[in-house]
Amino acid sequence: xxxxxxxxxxxxxxxxxxxxxxxxxxxxxxxxxxxxxxxxxxxxxxxxxxxxxxxxxxxxxxxxxxxxxxxxxxxxxxxxxxxxxxxxxxxxxxxxxxxxxxxxxxxxxxxxxxxxxxxxxxxxxxxxxxxxxxxxxxxxxxxxxxxxxxxxxxxxxxxxxxxxxxxxxxxxxxxxxxxxxxxxxxxxxxxxxxxxxxxxxxxxxxxxxxxxxxxxxxxxxxxxxxxxxxxxxxxxxxxxxxxxxxxxxxxxxxxxxxxxxxxxxxxxxxxxxxxxxxxxxxxxxxxxxxxxxxxxxxxxxxxxxxxxxxxxxxxxxxxxxxxxxxxxxxxxxxxxxxxxxxxxxxxxxxxxxxx
Amino acid sequence: xxxxxxxxxxxxxxxxxxxxxxxxxxxxxxxxxxxxxxxxxxxxxxxxxxxxxxxxxxxxxxxxxxxxxxxxxxxxxxxxxxxxxxxxxxxxxxxxxxxxxxxxxxxxxxxxxxxxxxxxxxxxxxxxxxxxxxxxxxxxxxxxxxxxxxxxxxxxxxxxxxxxxxxxxxxxxxxxxxxxxxxxxxxxxxxxxxxxxxxxxxxxxxxxxxxxxxxxxxxxxxxxxxxxxxxxxxxxxxxxxxxxxxxxxxxxxxxxxxxxxxxxxxxxxxxxxxxxxxxxxxxxxxxxxxxxxxxxxxxxxxxxxxxxxxxxxxxxxxxxxxxxxxxxxxxxxxxxxxxxxxxxxxxxxxxxxxxxxxxxxxxxxxxxxxxxxxxxxxxxxxxxxxxxxxx
Numbered sequence: 001x002x003x004x005x006x007x008x009x010x011x012x013x014x015x016x017x018x019x020x021x022x023x024x025x026x027x028x029x030x031x032x033x034x035x036x037x038x039x040x041x042x043x044x045x046x047x048x049x050x051x052x053x054x055x056x057x058x059x060x061x062x063x064x065x066x067x068x069x070x071x072x073x074x075x076x077x078x079x080x081x082x083x084x085x086x087x088x089x090x091x092x093x094x095x096x097x098x099x100x101x102x103x104x105x106x107x108x109x110x111x112x113x114x115x116x117x118x119x120x121x122x123x124x125x126x127x128x129x130x131x132x133x134x135x136x137x138x139x140x141x142x143x144x145x146x147x148x149x150x151x152x153x154x155x156x157x158x159x160x161x162x163x164x165x166x167x168x169x170x171x172x173x174x175x176x177x178x179x180x181x182x183x184x185x186x187x188x189x190x191x192x193x194x195x196x197x198x199x200x201x202x203x204x205x206x207x208x209x210x211x212x213x214x215x216x217x218x219x220x221x222x223x224x225x226x227x228x229x230x231x232x233x234x235x236x237x238x239x240x241x242x243x244x245x246x247x248x249x250x251x252x253x254x255x256x257x258x259x260x261x262x263x264x265x266x267x268x269x270x271x272x273x274x275x276x277x278x279x280x281x282x283x284x285x286x287x288x289x290x291x292x293x294x295x296x297x298x299x300x301x302x303x304x305x306x307x308x309x310x311x312x313x314x315x316x317x318x319x320x321x322x323x324x325x326x327x328x329x330x331x332x333x334x335x336x337x338x339x340x341x342x343x344x345x346x347x348x349x350x351x352x353x354x355x
Numbered sequence: 356x357x358x359x360x361x362x363x364x365x366x367x368x369x370x371x372x373x374x375x376x377x378x379x380x381x382x383x384x385x386x387x388x389x390x391x392x393x394x395x396x397x398x399x400x401x402x403x404x405x406x407x408x409x410x411x412x413x414x415x416x417x418x419x420x421x422x423x424x425x426x427x428x429x430x431x432x433x434x435x436x437x438x439x440x441x442x443x444x445x446x447x448x449x450x451x452x453x454x455x456x457x458x459x460x461x462x463x464x465x466x467x468x469x470x471x472x473x474x475x476x477x478x479x480x481x482x483x484x485x486x487x488x489x490x491x492x493x494x495x496x497x498x499x500x501x502x503x504x505x506x507x508x509x510x511x512x513x514x515x516x517x518x519x520x521x522x523x524x525x526x527x528x529x530x531x532x533x534x535x536x537x538x539x540x541x542x543x544x545x546x547x548x549x550x551x552x553x554x555x556x557x558x559x560x561x562x563x564x565x566x567x568x569x570x571x572x573x574x575x576x577x578x579x580x581x582x583x584x585x586x587x588x589x590x591x592x593x594x595x596x597x598x599x600x601x602x603x604x605x606x607x608x609x610x611x612x613x614x615x616x617x618x619x620x621x622x623x624x625x626x627x628x629x630x631x632x633x634x635x636x637x638x639x640x641x642x643x644x645x646x647x648x649x650x651x652x653x654x655x656x657x658x659x660x661x662x663x664x665x666x667x668x669x670x671x672x673x674x675x676x677x678x679x680x681x682x683x684x685x686x687x688x689x690x691x692x693x694x695x696x697x698x699x700x701x702x703x704x705x706x707x708x709x710x711x712x713x714x715x716x717x718x719x720x721x722x723x724x725x726x727x728x729x730x731x732x733x734x735x736x737x738x739x740x741x742x743x744x745x746x
Contacts, residue, residue: 064521072516072535075622079538081560082550101556103562153543170412179405185413192420196730198679198703199723200709203423203430206443227413234553257404288682292691293711305545312549313689319553337541341534347628348623 009230012309086324087124094331100319127324135321139314148307154271156284159224166227171235172265189229193221217295217301231276239271383597431721432464435715467721476697501701505677507613519628537622551615572607605698633666671737678730
């Protein structure tokens with residue numbers, strides 16, 4: 001309907017010029033123009049479309065916007081729901097949770113928490129206050145919210161920073177140095193990607209337990225520091241685009257490979273390294289499986305998603321607090337993605353066009 | 356005039372070349388050994404530094420992937436339990452002694468693999484059917500769930516090609532849409548699961564939107580509470596599908612997870628397809644247009660062949676990833692620690708259940724090996740299809 005109205009408005013403006021320009025233009029009803037344009041979008045040519053391509057493009061653009069806006073709404077709405085839901089005050093038990101369930105845009109006034117004493121103002125951040133102070137402890141966890149947040153940061157900063165550098169160094173060696181056995185090693189790494197992780201879950205678990213890594217955080221830190229094969233391959237693709245003459249020139253000037261790597265490759269490949277590092281940071285931040293498999297339920301080293309699982313599964317769980325913790329888990333990565341979206345999407349586009 | 360100049364320059368060039376050759380000769384005469392030595396040294400350094408730069412990744416891959424793969428393969432023939440009298444190293448070191456059943460005098464190396472095909476579903480989930488005398492193969496049931504989630508792959512593919520075509524049109528703000536559509540990809544799975552679980556609740560947003568009344572998409576009720584009449588409050592029906600909780604309730608719970616994973620994965624594939632579409636040859640497109648092809652034909656004959664490598668890559672990776680689905684169903688059902696739920700859990704839940712929860716490491720390893728074989732065969736099959744298409 002929106003498209004049709006726009007079409008009516010535009011008809012008077014464009015039509016005279018169009019009629020003058022093309023002799024076959026006829027006066028079709030605007031509805032037929034709209035139908036023709038939508039058909040043209042899907043590739044079916046129609047009379048009205050042929051008669052007025054400019055008009056058809058306009059209508060098709062409007063149609064595209066409507067489709068994309070609808071899609072964007074579907075994509076963003078659950079996030080909005082999450083944020084709105086985190087403000088709802090849900091008491092333990094079914095009554096509160098069904099009130100939260102039926103919320104569509106904003107919690108109704110009887111689900112907002114009203115602190116005793118001051119009845120005029122609803123307290124929006126009640127769930128967050130509970131989450132930050134007592135929610136984790138009261139559901140039988142050995143960690144506070146802040147401790148699990150610290151663990152999460154530890155697991156997603158230390159291995160990623162070191163791992164991305166080791167990956168970049170491997171990528172540099174694959175892309176720019178000629179050494180015996182390079183192709184063999186490359187295919188060995190390529191084949192390792194095909195091995196599914198769950199098949200190794202059991203032996204990795206037994207091995208890490210025997211080494212004593214599951215008692216502490218080492219299990220989630222050390223393996224990541226050896227770099228990731230996929231990251232190395234993406235950075236390698238990027239390094240192929242850099243001219244080799246830079247390295248040759250540096251070599252002639254007497255620089256060793258270590259110096260070339262630190263002073264030329266790292267700065268020049270920084271966009272690719274940053275993008276891959278950010279992507280692995282997000283992956284590690286959201287990594288529920290690692291903590292779940294290797295760490296026991298009452299360990300003090302469990303990370304945020306794992307703690308959230310236990311919080312939700314505990315009988316004394318409060319849905320509002322669970323949703324608030326969901327927001328707190330999503331928010332950092334969303335903010336990070338918002339800041340670096342150009343870099344990340346550019347890197348993803350690069351991999352897409354390379355394949 | 357011209358000739359003079361050319362001869363002049365030629366002469367100069369020849370003289371210069373001679374001078375260079377002379378000087379090279381002189382250098383070669385002066386230090387032939389040194390030069391050769393220098394080249395060798397350069398090659399040596401290339402090799403040393405090449406290996407050194409690659410070493411962390413090689414060590415990591417061999418240690419955490421290849422060695423554990425070999426150990427898992429060997430372990431799958433033994434009878435090893437976590438927390439038993441022997442350690443895994445002892446067991447692997449004396450593999451011959453610890454083969455399954457050797458101690459009892461009846462060696463049966465493939466015991467766990469056989470069990471995989473013969474074990475039936477037990478536990479409260481299947482009480483109704485077991486009372487009816489029907490047995491359901493456990494591996495089959497869990498594998499069926501895994502394959503069911505894969506219907507999300509074609510749905511997601513069609514949707515993402517559609518949206519990618521929309522975004523690559525010449526419109527303003529295409530970038531903003533790309534960012535918005537990618538948001539679910541970066542969000543943590545567990546937050547998304549808890550949000551969707553409430554949104555698909557019986558009085559939730561989805562039912563209000565679709566006008567489904569009090570429909571129970573997800574039900575964590577007691578046993579036998581999963582039939583159609585419990586979902587909708589309808590009269591009891593004689594239809595087997597509606598009476599059977601495994602098929603009926605399981606279907607809707609799995610559907611919610613499919614919807615969620617399509618929603619979550621759409622942005623990433625859209626970006627891949629937008630990148631692929633920008634690589635589509637514009638000149639070919641224009642030539643086709645001039646030859647009178649309409650948009651539909653151009654899409655199928657020009658755009659799709661150019662986009663095919665991206666689509667193929669995407670299908671291969673999504674099938675490999677889809678076979679490994681584990682966390683989302685477990686979070687939905689809160690069944691991670693109880694070893695999976697027969698109605699929703701993927702195949703990986705069996706590995707976790709036997710290998711880590713019940714501490715039968717050998718059994719878990721055998722189940723894991725079977726998964727690796729399935730994935731390998733599926734991937735080979737896809738590459739075979741791809742090679743046939745090219746012929």
